[in-house]
Amino acid sequence: MASEKSTKSKExxxxxxxxxxxxxxxxxxxxxxxxxxxxxxxxxxxxxxxTLWEVVELAVVIFQNAAALEIxxxxxxxxKSNPVLTTFQVLSRVVxxxxxxxxxxxxxxxxxxxxxxxxxxxxxxxxIRYGYYFANLIKVVPHFLVWLRYxxxxxxxxxxxTGELLCFYAATQYAxxxxxxxxxxxxxxxxxxxxxxxxxxxxxxxxxxxxxxxxLHMFSQxxxxxxxxxxxxxxxx
Numbered sequence: 001m002a003s004e005k006s007t008k009s010k011e012x013x014x015x016x017x018x019x020x021x022x023x024x025x026x027x028x029x030x031x032x033x034x035x036x037x038x039x040x041x042x043x044x045x046x047x048x049x050x051t052l053w054e055v056v057e058l059a060v061v062i063f064q065n066a067a068a069l070e071i072x073x074x075x076x077x078x079x080k081s082n083p084v085l086t087t088f089q090v091l092s093r094v095v096x097x098x099x100x101x102x103x104x105x106x107x108x109x110x111x112x113x114x115x116x117x118x119x120x121x122x123x124x125x126x127x128i129r130y131g132y133y134f135a136n137l138i139k140v141v142p143h144f145l146v147w148l149r150y151x152x153x154x155x156x157x158x159x160x161x162t163g164e165l166l167c168f169y170a171a172t173q174y175a176x177x178x179x180x181x182x183x184x185x186x187x188x189x190x191x192x193x194x195x196x197x198x199x200x201x202x203x204x205x206x207x208x209x210x211x212x213x214x215x216l217h218m219f220s221q222x223x224x225x226x227x228x229x230x231x232x233x234x235x236x237x
Contacts, residue, residue, distance in 0.1 A: 016078055017137060023069065024134040028127055030063035035123035038116065053101065053110035056119065064097045064122070079133075085217065088210055093122065095203060096164050100171045103182060103196075108174040114166025121160030128152060150222040157218070161211055165204060172200045 037056050040046055046055050067090045074083040096118065101109045109115070132149040135141040175181055175197035182196035 020073070020078060021134060021137045023066075024130045024137065027063060027066065027130040028134060030059060030066075031123045031126040031130065034059050034063065034119065035127065038119050038123065042116075051106065051110065052115060052119075053106060060097060060119070061102070063126075064093055067126075068094060085214065089214065092164065092207075092210075096167055100167050100200070104171045104174045109167040109170040112167050112170040114163040114170070116163070117159055118163030118167060121156045121163060125153065125156045125160065146225060150218070150225050153218050153222075157211075157215055161207065165207065168200055168204050172197060172204075175200055 034056055037046070037059065038052065041052050041055050070079075070081070070090055071083065071087050073079045074081040074086040101115070104110070128145070128148045132141070132145055135145055175183075175195075179185075179195075179197070184190075184192065184194040186193045
């Protein structure tokens with residue numbers, strides 16, 4: 001009986017590992033494609049009649065929303081990530097894509113100067129992050145990848161946050177000009193009101209306490225991970 005349970009546990013573990021390897025590998029490919037399209041757009045190699053968002057929209061919607069699976073991964077214990085921190089990290093970007101860019105006409109958030117900032121920061125961050133997870137799963141983790149994972153965020157996080165907030169700001173301009181857009185106004189049968197404009201402003205204000213917490217968390221992880229690898233390197237030499 002014990003051996004049967006052990007066999008089943010190993011089978012589940014093998015399937016879960018294969019799933020995570022495939023998930024992270026596909027995310028690396030997806031974000032590489034997005035970064036390629038962004039760079040190609042600014043090199044003038046894309047259709048000049050299309051905007052940046054029109055060039056990358058489908059890929060960003062697919063791969064950014066696929067990141068929501070990471071909340072499930074953390075919640076069920078497939079990975080050791082903190083479910084609360086993971087939820088904040090993932091939902092902030094999903095809200096930018098679905099609740100800001102897709103929710104407003106293309107002359108607002110999709111045309112904001114924040115969009116290329118966000119896309120470039122997201123792409124590089126995710127290529128490195130998912131690449132790091134993939135390398136850990138196959139147990140081949142080069143030191144340069146570890147260094148990139150715990151160093152480039154120092155610049156990429158602020159750039160990405162700036163891009164996201166600029167997109168939010170562009171959306172608030174639309175919401176301010178169109179009071180009933182995505183809003184539920186009084187009077188109504190539920191005696192309840194929801195303002196899209198105030199919802200956007202409230203989310204922007206949440207960045208004030210949440211960003212420093214997440215940013216400092218990455219610095220603590222950097223000290224822990226890079227400090228450990230440096231000690232191991234010294235012992236080897």
